[in-house]
Amino acid sequence: MExxxxxxxxxxxxxxxINQKTEVHLEGLVHAKPITYWDYIMPDALLGLQIQRTTLxxxxxxxxxxxxxxxxxxxxxxxxxxxxxxxxxxxxxFAEKLRRISRYFDMLSTSFDIMGDxxxxxxxxKFRNTLTPASGFQSAQYRLIEFSSTDTINLIDFRFRAxxxxxxxxxxxYEHLYWHAAGKDHATGKKNTLITNFENKYKPFFxxxxxxxNTKNLYQKFxxxxxxxxNDPKLVEAMRHYDYTVNVSWVMAxxxxxxxxxxxxxxxxxxxxxxxxxxxxxxxxxxxxxWSEEELKNWGEGL
Numbered sequence: 001m002e003x004x005x006x007x008x009x010x011x012x013x014x015x016x017x018i019n020q021k022t023e024v025h026l027e028g029l030v031h032a033k034p035i036t037y038w039d040y041i042m043p044d045a046l047l048g049l050q051i052q053r054t055t056l057x058x059x060x061x062x063x064x065x066x067x068x069x070x071x072x073x074x075x076x077x078x079x080x081x082x083x084x085x086x087x088x089x090x091x092x093x094f095a096e097k098l099r100r101i102s103r104y105f106d107m108l109s110t111s112f113d114i115m116g117d118x119x120x121x122x123x124x125x126k127f128r129n130t131l132t133p134a135s136g137f138q139s140a141q142y143r144l145i146e147f148s149s150t151d152t153i154n155l156i157d158f159r160f161r162a163x164x165x166x167x168x169x170x171x172x173x174y175e176h177l178y179w180h181a182a183g184k185d186h187a188t189g190k191k192n193t194l195i196t197n198f199e200n201k202y203k204p205f206f207x208x209x210x211x212x213x214n215t216k217n218l219y220q221k222f223x224x225x226x227x228x229x230x231n232d233p234k235l236v237e238a239m240r241h242y243d244y245t246v247n248v249s250w251v252m253a254x255x256x257x258x259x260x261x262x263x264x265x266x267x268x269x270x271x272x273x274x275x276x277x278x279x280x281x282x283x284x285x286x287x288x289x290x291w292s293e294e295e296l297k298n299w300g301e302g303l
Contacts, residue, residue, distance in 0.1 A: 058119040059127040065115045066136060072104050073141035079104075080148045084216045089225065091232040098218075098238035105245045112253040116260055124261050133193045136254075137182060140202050147209050149246070150219045150286035157181055158282050170210050174203075178282040219287055236290060243286045248279050252303050279303070 002010075008022075015022045038044060049067065052059045079097045083089060146155055152173050156164050160176045176186075183192035191199070214220075222230065222239065229235065255277050279300030288296060 053130045054127040056123045056127045058123040061115065061118050062124070062127070065111070065118075068111070069108060070139065070141060072108055073139065073145060076101050076104050076145055077141060077148065080145065080218060083218060083221055084148055084213065089221055091225070091229040091235045094222070094225075094229075095232070095235040095238040098235075098242045102238065102242045102245050105242070105250050109245065109249045109253045112257045116253075116257040119261075121261055128261075133197065135194055137179065137194060138198045138201075140205070143179075143202075143206060144209055145246075146284075147206070147213045148217050149242075150217055152177075152210060152214065154219075154285060154288065157186075159186075166214075170207055170214075174207060174210060178284060181282070222287065223289075239287050240290050243290070247284045247286065248300060248303070251277060251279055251284075 011025075012022050015025060033039075050060060050063045052063065079101050083094060083097050086093070151166070152170075153161060153164060153166065155178055156173065156176050157178045157180060164173055164176060180186070180191075180195065183195040184190070222235075258277070280303065281300075283296075283299050285291065285296065285299060291299075
């Protein structure tokens with residue numbers, strides 16, 4: 001523990017560097033309240049965010065579960081951006097961040113039992129009708145995770161990838177993202193309410209983020225590393241694990257939960273969710289160069 005004079009010296013250096021008076025800040029501490037758990041974590045505010053639309057008890061499970069997902073998405077984006085925004089990335093730093101991200105997605109994948117086995121189908125089929133046309137599809141954070149993880153071409157609807165490349169205008173590429181298959185007729189360009197509402201809220205923001213991550217997503221960061229770093233076995237394994245966890249394990253956990261509750265029916269937003277969700281159709285792969293031809297060919301098959 002530093003002695004009082006050393007601590008005071010460090011405070012003087014800290015505050016003088018930002019043109020502040022140390023004595024003013026010290027006096028502020030005299031009047032400041034001690035920190036408490038509830039002031040710092042703010043559970044009262046957090047626990048006041050669960051507002052049911054029905055009287056069915058299992059709707060609370062549904063709400064809390066999705067809010068937990070969004071908190072984990074925020075943690076994932078926090079780690080991704082540390083890699084994307086860092087100038088010099090070491091294999092150790094990159095791999096450690098990917099391991100953190102993968103643990104969050106592992107948690108998301110295994111947590112589907114909370115919702116999949118934690119709600120009565122009869123209750124869900126009642127309260128879900130009050131959610132139309134909203135859908136978990138409309139998670140903006142999840143779309144940001146995709147944009148920040150890989151090149152846009154790897155998120156394009158599989159039917160249109162041959163017509164789009166890195167020189168394609170961002171807005172044209174956006175209109176052919178794989179998730180438009182959930183509610184857009186590409187022959188007519190007509191979009192359903194699910195996508196229309198989503199775009200009214202987020203489209204300009206998404207276009208900005210697509211542009212931002214175009215040259216600094218995780219895949220681009222990886223490809224600019226020296227060969228000695230790119231070939232690091234632990235880094236490659238971390239990249240592959242993250243890719244498979246997000247685009248197969250997590251997706252299939254979500255897919256299987258949806259099958260249990262709605263089977264062959266439509267999602268709440270009216271989307272044809274099977275066309276864009278199952279990995280064998282869209283073949284979303286963040287880091288294609290890290291998989292063999294056979295692995296790429298059979299992506300999502302047999303699930």
